[in-house]
Amino acid sequence: xxxxxxxxxxxxxxxxxxxxxxxxxxxxxxxxxxxxxxxxxxxxxxxxxxxxxxxxxxxxxxxxxxxxxxxxxxxxxxxxxxxxxxxxxxxxxxxxxxxxxxxxxxxxxxxxxxxxxxxxxxxxxxxxxxxxxxxxxxxxxxxxxxxxxxxxxxxxxxxxxxxxxxxxxxxxxxxxxxxxxxxxxxxxxxxxxxxxxxxxxxxxxxxxxxxxxxxxxxxxxxxxxxxxxxxxxxxxxxxxxxxxxxxxxxxxxxxxxxxxxxxxxxxxxxxxxxxxxxxxxxxxxxxxxxxxxxxxxxxxxxxxxxxxxxxxxxxxxxxxxxxxxxxxxxxxxxxxxxxxxxxxxxxxxxxxxxxxxxxxxxxxxx
Amino acid sequence: xxxxxxxxxxxxxxxxxxxxxxxxxxxxxxxxxxxxxxxxxxxxxxxxxxxxxxxxxxxxxxxxxxxxxxxxxxxxxxxxxxxxxxxxxxxxxxxxxxxxxxxxxxxxxxxxxxxxxxxxxxxxxxxxxxxxxxxxxxxxxxxxxxxxxxxxxxxxxxxxxxxxxxxxxxxxxxxxxxxxxxxxxxxxxxxxxxxxxxxxxxxxxxxxxxxxxxxxxxxxxxxxxxxxxxxxxxxxxxxxxxxxxxxxxxxxxxxxxxxxxxxxxxxxxxxxxxxxxxxxxxxxxxxxxxxxxxxxxxxxxxxxxxxxxxxxxxxxxxxxxxxxxxxxxxxxxxxxxxxxxxxxxxxxxxxxxxxxxxxxxxxxxxxxxxxxxxxxxxxxxxxxxxxxxxxxxx
Numbered sequence: 001x002x003x004x005x006x007x008x009x010x011x012x013x014x015x016x017x018x019x020x021x022x023x024x025x026x027x028x029x030x031x032x033x034x035x036x037x038x039x040x041x042x043x044x045x046x047x048x049x050x051x052x053x054x055x056x057x058x059x060x061x062x063x064x065x066x067x068x069x070x071x072x073x074x075x076x077x078x079x080x081x082x083x084x085x086x087x088x089x090x091x092x093x094x095x096x097x098x099x100x101x102x103x104x105x106x107x108x109x110x111x112x113x114x115x116x117x118x119x120x121x122x123x124x125x126x127x128x129x130x131x132x133x134x135x136x137x138x139x140x141x142x143x144x145x146x147x148x149x150x151x152x153x154x155x156x157x158x159x160x161x162x163x164x165x166x167x168x169x170x171x172x173x174x175x176x177x178x179x180x181x182x183x184x185x186x187x188x189x190x191x192x193x194x195x196x197x198x199x200x201x202x203x204x205x206x207x208x209x210x211x212x213x214x215x216x217x218x219x220x221x222x223x224x225x226x227x228x229x230x231x232x233x234x235x236x237x238x239x240x241x242x243x244x245x246x247x248x249x250x251x252x253x254x255x256x257x258x259x260x261x262x263x264x265x266x267x268x269x270x271x272x273x274x275x276x277x278x279x280x281x282x283x284x285x286x287x288x289x290x291x292x293x294x295x296x297x298x299x300x301x302x303x304x305x306x307x308x309x310x311x312x313x314x315x316x317x318x319x320x321x322x323x324x325x326x327x328x329x330x331x332x333x334x335x336x337x338x339x340x341x342x343x344x345x346x347x348x349x350x351x352x353x354x355x356x357x358x359x360x361x362x363x364x365x366x
Numbered sequence: 367x368x369x370x371x372x373x374x375x376x377x378x379x380x381x382x383x384x385x386x387x388x389x390x391x392x393x394x395x396x397x398x399x400x401x402x403x404x405x406x407x408x409x410x411x412x413x414x415x416x417x418x419x420x421x422x423x424x425x426x427x428x429x430x431x432x433x434x435x436x437x438x439x440x441x442x443x444x445x446x447x448x449x450x451x452x453x454x455x456x457x458x459x460x461x462x463x464x465x466x467x468x469x470x471x472x473x474x475x476x477x478x479x480x481x482x483x484x485x486x487x488x489x490x491x492x493x494x495x496x497x498x499x500x501x502x503x504x505x506x507x508x509x510x511x512x513x514x515x516x517x518x519x520x521x522x523x524x525x526x527x528x529x530x531x532x533x534x535x536x537x538x539x540x541x542x543x544x545x546x547x548x549x550x551x552x553x554x555x556x557x558x559x560x561x562x563x564x565x566x567x568x569x570x571x572x573x574x575x576x577x578x579x580x581x582x583x584x585x586x587x588x589x590x591x592x593x594x595x596x597x598x599x600x601x602x603x604x605x606x607x608x609x610x611x612x613x614x615x616x617x618x619x620x621x622x623x624x625x626x627x628x629x630x631x632x633x634x635x636x637x638x639x640x641x642x643x644x645x646x647x648x649x650x651x652x653x654x655x656x657x658x659x660x661x662x663x664x665x666x667x668x669x670x671x672x673x674x675x676x677x678x679x680x681x682x683x684x685x686x687x688x689x690x691x692x693x694x695x696x697x698x699x700x701x702x703x704x705x706x707x708x709x710x711x712x713x714x715x716x717x718x719x720x721x722x723x724x725x726x727x728x729x730x731x732x733x734x735x736x737x738x739x740x741x742x743x744x745x746x747x748x749x750x751x752x753x754x755x756x757x758x759x760x
Contacts, residue, residue: 192760194760271757291414291738293421333760335759337758338752343749343755347383347422348422348607350424350426351755352755353747355727355749358747
């Protein structure tokens with residue numbers, strides 16, 4: 001078995017992932033059943049068919065093909081990073097991605113921001129009785145394409161079928177492991193006043209793209225979710241800027257959530273310069289219109305990086321040189337005071353608190 | 367005609383965020399304040415104003431002697447709990463789908479929340495949903511109409527909360543024909559009568575009103591002339607930083623000159639007579655009637671009621687026999703909550719004993735903390751109680 005190589009080979013954005021899935025030959029399973037039946041989760045013949053004809057066939061790797069109770073993989077050496085994430089998104093297919101891509105990228109990113117090189121992953125599916133088999137196949141193919149992009153193998157899995165009305169089509173849990181190279185030490189405890197705060201591109205794209213599709217709002221321009229595995233980008237940052245102190249992927253709750261997680265109970269504050277934050281024009285306009293703050297909107301392909309000031313430019317350069325970091329920017333810094341507070345410095349030189357988001361963002365009355 | 371940003375014709379939003387212009391306006395405000403030479407209190411009456419002032423921390427650009435207070439500008443906060451209780455009751459009625467703006471879902475009415483141990487906690491529409499009520503968040507009355515069309519065997523009730531701006535859409539929808547299974551809870555408020563009540567209050571010392579830009583786009587400015595006649599300065603306020611600062615400049619100029627009027631620094635949208643077509647449609651479908659403003663008073667001719675020709679769409683009438691009138695009544699605000707004083711601009715949110723403690727956005731106690739338009743929420747979220755936030759860099 002070829003050992004997956006921590007994910008350097010391809011970090012290109014795979015907007016074509018879905019298209020590739022469309023053109024691929026249909027699996028045997030889809031030609032036999034048009035939707036999920038309860039028996040697909042019963043552990044019997046139909047379960048086996050689902051596993052062999054869809055999951056094993058698409059994910060295609062040695063440990064999975066053996067259909068053992070657990071996947072046996074090679075010793076990764078050194079420290080292991082281990083993360084899990086469950087995924088549900090409405091709609092399951094949205095501009096720029098789908099739940100499959102999200103499920104793989106989410107766990108890959110959780111590992112990568114710890115400085116780990118993601119290697120193996122498991123996937124557990126909770127499917128609702130009646131779920132469209134063709135759609136499931138598209139999701140699975142998208143997972144495979146994203147896993148290939150990140151250089152990880154999906155080596156074990158599980159399927160359960162929920163009675164009709166007791167699920168929402170498809171839920172996916174992924175769990176991943178990766179190894180952490182020697183010398184990588186990341187965490188808020190390493191952060192110091194004076195450190196610079198960077199992001200790899202425009203914020204809020206995913207949240208607004210999904211909301212626009214869910215609510216049927218016309219944006220005029222097609223805005224795509226940023227969902228992507230970031231391990232390739234992150235590896236390049238760490239190569240040129242070993243003095244990275246802390247990284248976290250920016251997901252639900254947006255920049256505001258991560259900024260607050262960084263300063264929570266810490267003897268420093270995080271300052272964001274409003275004008276330095278990259279925001280897509282469409283996201284800006286949409287947010288203004290509906291009273292949504294893009295700093296609180298969700299992302300799925302963005303990372304916040306805190307780095308020692310002397311290596312900030314190098315980290316920025318590495319980001320900009322990568323396809324997933326072209327619009328990277330230094331957006332703020334770590335300050336001595338106020339302690340434990342994330343704040344925004346506005347274009348007017350005034351300051352406000354950047355509060356931890358409270359709930360899902362909803363448009364206001366007027 | 368040009369406004370403070372010098373813009374003519376096409377709307378260029380970035381112009382109204384221009385830091386250079388804002389700095390000039392800030393300097394102008396300082397000059398005017400010095401010329402006036404005494405402390406001045408101004409008030410806006412729009413939740414969006416408070417939100418934008420917080421988001422851009424614009425109070426930091428005003429001199430100590432100029433205070434801008436938030437008045438009764440949050441439709442969610444002034445919505446009487448009788449309507450909230452009605453919405454809760456209806457949502458728990460079999461066969462009813464209750465549609466509401468997202469803002470309204472977490473606002474407690476006065477029905478006690480059983481099993482809750484935190485004190486005087488009352489039921490909201492979210493609690494009703496958790497107890498099996500069919501409550502749906504919508505963005506406009508047209509979403510409710512669509513839900514009614516898709517569910518002909520159900521009664522769909524739209525919780526119509528809002529000021530002039532929101533009720534216009536309801537009028538437009540009803541006038542063009544609504545499905546028979548749709549009705550509305552009439553909780554719509556008309557702002558001008560509330561502003562005429564404020565000067566009657568003890569200790570009222572506001573010298574100028576920043577008028578709500580969205581609402582006066584509909585009603586026009588004439589309806590505020592009575593304030594100018596009483597010696598109170600008025601200026602229409604837009605929502606970008608340049609708009610807000612321009613309105614403050616206008617108010618201070620009027621006070622310096624001792625000539626209160628109803629000025630319009632928000633000319634790109636607001637006309638003196640408002641939007642004639644919108645006003646006509648409003649008048650066709652609704653008539654003004656007395657309505658209770660939560661925590662304030664019942665104010666004559668400040669609520670929109672459906673006219674007789676449209677009364678069949680009134681949820682209060684349609685479900686009259688099925689609502690429990692006793693449960694509709696109740697204490698206005700929970701014990702210890704000072705939303706009423708906050709709403710009138712009489713106290714700052716952080717003067718309330720429960721602010722930031724028992725009452726936070728994730729666990730709100732009073733309506734001003736629930737709504738995005740609410741003063742308490744804006745203060746909490748933007749940290750406005752931590753004035754002039756000092757930063758010490760490395």
